[in-house]
Amino acid sequence: MSEQTFELKGNLFTLSVLHLFSVDITQLRKELDEKISQAPKFFIGAPIVINLAKLHDTNVDFATLKQTLIDLQLNPVGICNGTEQQNEAAKAVKLSVLNYSKDNAKPVQPKQNNTEVVEVEKEVYLPPQIVQTTVRSGQQIYAKNRDLIVLGAVSHGAEVIADGNIHIYGTLRGRAIAGAQGYDEAAIYCQRLEAELVSINGSYWISDSLQGELWGKAAQVKQKNDSLEITALVKG
Amino acid sequence: MAKIIVVTSGKGGVGKTTSSAAIGTGLALKGYKTAIIDFDIGLRNLDLIMGCERRVVYDFVNVINGEANLNQALIKDKRVEKLFILPASQTRDKDALTREGVERVLNELKDKFDFIICDSPAGIEAGAMMALYFADEAIVTTNPEVSSVRDSDRILGILQSKSKRAEDGLEPVKEHLLLTRYNPSRVAAGEMLSVEDVQEILAIDLLGVIPESTAVLNASNSGQPVVLDGESDAGQAYNDAINRLLGEIVDFRFLNVEKKGILKRIFGG
Numbered sequence: 001m002s003e004q005t006f007e008l009k010g011n012l013f014t015l016s017v018l019h020l021f022s023v024d025i026t027q028l029r030k031e032l033d034e035k036i037s038q039a040p041k042f043f044i045g046a047p048i049v050i051n052l053a054k055l056h057d058t059n060v061d062f063a064t065l066k067q068t069l070i071d072l073q074l075n076p077v078g079i080c081n082g083t084e085q086q087n088e089a090a091k092a093v094k095l096s097v098l099n100y101s102k103d104n105a106k107p108v109q110p111k112q113n114n115t116e117v118v119e120v121e122k123e124v125y126l127p128p129q130i131v132q133t134t135v136r137s138g139q140q141i142y143a144k145n146r147d148l149i150v151l152g153a154v155s156h157g158a159e160v161i162a163d164g165n166i167h168i169y170g171t172l173r174g175r176a177i178a179g180a181q182g183y184d185e186a187a188i189y190c191q192r193l194e195a196e197l198v199s200i201n202g203s204y205w206i207s208d209s210l211q212g213e214l215w216g217k218a219a220q221v222k223q224k225n226d227s228l229e230i231t232a233l234v235k236g
Numbered sequence: 237m238a239k240i241i242v243v244t245s246g247k248g249g250v251g252k253t254t255s256s257a258a259i260g261t262g263l264a265l266k267g268y269k270t271a272i273i274d275f276d277i278g279l280r281n282l283d284l285i286m287g288c289e290r291r292v293v294y295d296f297v298n299v300i301n302g303e304a305n306l307n308q309a310l311i312k313d314k315r316v317e318k319l320f321i322l323p324a325s326q327t328r329d330k331d332a333l334t335r336e337g338v339e340r341v342l343n344e345l346k347d348k349f350d351f352i353i354c355d356s357p358a359g360i361e362a363g364a365m366m367a368l369y370f371a372d373e374a375i376v377t378t379n380p381e382v383s384s385v386r387d388s389d390r391i392l393g394i395l396q397s398k399s400k401r402a403e404d405g406l407e408p409v410k411e412h413l414l415l416t417r418y419n420p421s422r423v424a425a426g427e428m429l430s431v432e433d434v435q436e437i438l439a440i441d442l443l444g445v446i447p448e449s450t451a452v453l454n455a456s457n458s459g460q461p462v463v464l465d466g467e468s469d470a471g472q473a474y475n476d477a478i479n480r481l482l483g484e485i486v487d488f489r490f491l492n493v494e495k496k497g498i499l500k501r502i503f504g505g
Contacts (some may be wrong), residue, residue, distance in 0.1 A: 134439050136393025137386050138360075153439065155389045173437070 015077070018069075019051045023058050029068050036072055044073045049098055053081040060086060062093045134170060135160055145181075156196065165189070175199075176221075184223050189233060193219040203228050238271075238349040240342060241481075242371035243414075244395075246387030248358030250379045251416035254452060254462065255474070256355035257285045259375065261461035262478035264319035268350040271310065273341075274324035275367035276357035277332055283323045286313065287459020297325035300337030306344055315464065320349075330363035342370050360394060369400050373410040375443060375481075379417050380429040385437055388413075392438065412443035414477060419448040420493045431491060444477025446470050447490040 022028070036043045048069060052060065062079075069076040078096030079086065087097045129143035134152030140159045141148065148162035153170030160166055161177040164186055168176065171192035179186030179201040186200050193214055197206050200223040210230070218233035243256040253276075260272035274282035277297060283289040288311050294304035299322070306322075313319035322341075325332060345352050356367035368374060374395050378388040395409045396402055402409070415434060422428040431445055446452075451468030455461060463478070465471040469490050476486045 133396065134392075136396065137389040139393045139397070153437075155393075155437065156386050157390065158393075170439075171436075 015047050015049050017049045017051050017080070019054070020060075021054050023055060023060055025061065025064050025068055028065075029072065032069075032072055036074075045075055047075045047077045049077060050079045050095075051081050052079055052083075052086055055086075056083050060089065062090050062095060066093055066095060128164070128167075129162075131160075135174065137174070142180075154190075162186070172198075177204075178221075179223070186223070188221040189219075191218050191233075192216055193221075193230070198228065200228060238346045238352045239373060240346075240352045240354065240371050241373045241375060242354040242356055242368045243375045243377060244356040244364060244368055244391050245358065245377040245384070246360060246364075246391040247379075247384045250377050250384050251446070251452075252358070252377050253281045253285050253355050254456060255375065255377050255414055255416065255446075256353050257282065257461040258463045258471075258474040259478055259481070260351070260353040261286075261313075261316055261319060262463040262475055263351050263353075263481075264313070264316045265463065266478070266482070267318065269318040269320075269348070270351040270353065271320045271322060271345050271349050272353045272355060273322040273345075274355050275333070275363055276355065277324045277363060278326065278329045279357065280324040280326045282321060282355050283311075284459060285456050286321050286461065288313070288321055288323075289459070292323045295323045295325040296341070297328050297332045299341055300332070300334065306341065330357070330361065330366075333363065333366045335366065335369065338366055339370060360390060364391075365394070365398065368395060368409075369398070371395070371399060371409050372401070373412065375412045375414050376438070376440070377414045377416055378434060378438070380415060380419075380423065380431075380434055382429070385429065385434055388438060392440065411440040412481070413438055413440050414443050414446065416446045417448045418445050418490070420491060424493050431488075442488070443480050444473055445488055445491060446473045446477070 066076050076095060078098045079090045080098045082090060082097065090097060126146040128147035128149050131141060131150045135141055135150055135154045135158040137155045137157035141161065143162035143164065145163050147164035148160055148166045150160060150168045150170065154160050154168055154172050154174040154176065156173045158174035161180050163179065163181045163183060166176050166178045166188045168190040172190040172195045174195065175197040176188045176195060177199040178188045182201055184201040188198055188200065193210065194216055195207065195210060197204055198221045200221060203223050203226060205228050212230065214230050214232060219230050220233050222229050243252050245252050256272055260270050264270040272282060273296060274280055283292055291311050294309035296309065298304040299306055299309045310320045310322055313321065342352060354367045354371065357363040376388045376391060378384050392411060395411060399409050401407065413435065415431060419428055423430045431442065435442055447469050449468060449470040451465055451470045452462050455465060462468060462471045463474045473490055476489065479486050
């Protein structure tokens with residue numbers, strides 16, 4: 001049996017992105033040269049991606065742009081945030097068209113006078129899970145990927161778990177586990193803290209550790225330096 | 237159509253059977269045709285409390301198995317008209333109850349009675365689940381101490397999630413709190429939870445507070461439901477609870493330590 005000569009695998013790399021604001025390539029060459037001279041070692045041979053978000057109305061001369069970057073000892077590998085036209089033009093000179101993953105860098109939609117329909121990707125909002133009653137002893141509630149709101153109390157021997165925050169409008173006497181999947185900013189808010197156990201992202205305190213001045217008071221529980229911090233919910 | 241009321245608690249020994257007997261008898265005294273069913277298969281007690289232990293021929297399990305019909309098994313009370321008892325089987329265990337069998341018996345009773353009181357066994361296993369499954373209302377019997385309160389809380393959770401009404405998505409089972417063996421002087425001394433403490437934890441409507449009383453033990457021993465003793469504090473407290481169950485607004489009694497009169501203080505009381 002002969003061994004395979006290759007294997008294809010996906011991976012993530014950090015690339016420098018050149019955010020282009022103008023198509024004046026002469027000017028670009030001058031400014032970029034200055035920039036590179038400040039830290040030549042950092043730039044030489046660096047793979048670079050050209051972001052076209054600000055240049056949607058313009059025709060870009062990709063051949064010249066590519067050559068300019070090569071002349072400056074950069075290695076242009078592709079473009080992102082281009083229009084369809086720009087993408088085609090870039091492909092023609094063997095520049096890859098890359099997808100930008102960060103939400104805040106979505107293509108800025110040019111102002112349009114015509115009635116072209118623009119599809120905007122919607123953020124998915126997961127509404128909190130709401131429990132209208134008291135959570136009784138022996139009951140367990142898990143709010144997956146969302147916040148949990150309990151309008152009643154959480155009894156001794158009851159357990160409420162959320163991947164997000166937990167809000168309890170009654171007394172917390174049972175167990176509350178927030179940030180269960182590792183969300184360390186999660187918090188537990190309750191009108192009266194008399195819990196058997198509180199836990200955020202794996203850090204937990206049992207009842208014994210909670211017998212401070214906020215026992216029986218309105219309190220919030222947060223994670224701080226891999227431990228927990230309990231503060232009054234209402235100041236004063 | 238009868239209303240099905242389960243008397244339940246989770247914890248044992250808190251007064252479920254005493255309360256079932258008292259409330260069932262009280263309802264019949266007020267003219268409602270009432271059946272009390274003992275769901276505690278294998279640990280039959282209701283017949284003793286009701287004073288009909290010598291008249292048991294057929295029982296609940298016989299009816300479920302088709303070995304007897306309802307009329308043969310129902311024991312008619314000799315003191316109160318319109319009161320009937322369906323005793324548990326002493327020789328069987330809780331598995332003798334099937335959901336279909338219980339439903340059939342309850343449906344048959346429903347047409348003939350105004351109230352069906354289901355006296356639940358302790359615990360949260362098959363017998364207790366069967367007693368509460370078909371209930372329209374629940375009387376959660378609780379003693380003023382922490383373990384009883386926690387077990388009642390557990391039962392309330394089960395009523396909300398495992399009863400037929402919950403499974404069918406109907407209006408939830410109506411929950412009532414019945415606090416039994418309440419001793420105001422021990423509450424004042426901080427040895428017992430107060431009505432307020434219990435209500436705060438369980439957060440359901442208070443049906444009644446039955447004071448700890450020798451009348452209850454005497455009643456049980458003599459097979460006379462305590463409501464028949466109208467002189468006793470416990471009998472009166474049960475009567476108040478029954479009136480509340482029927483929708484009346486009645487002030488609560490026996491919540492505070494009785495002040496001793498000067499003669500009692502001098503001569504002891």
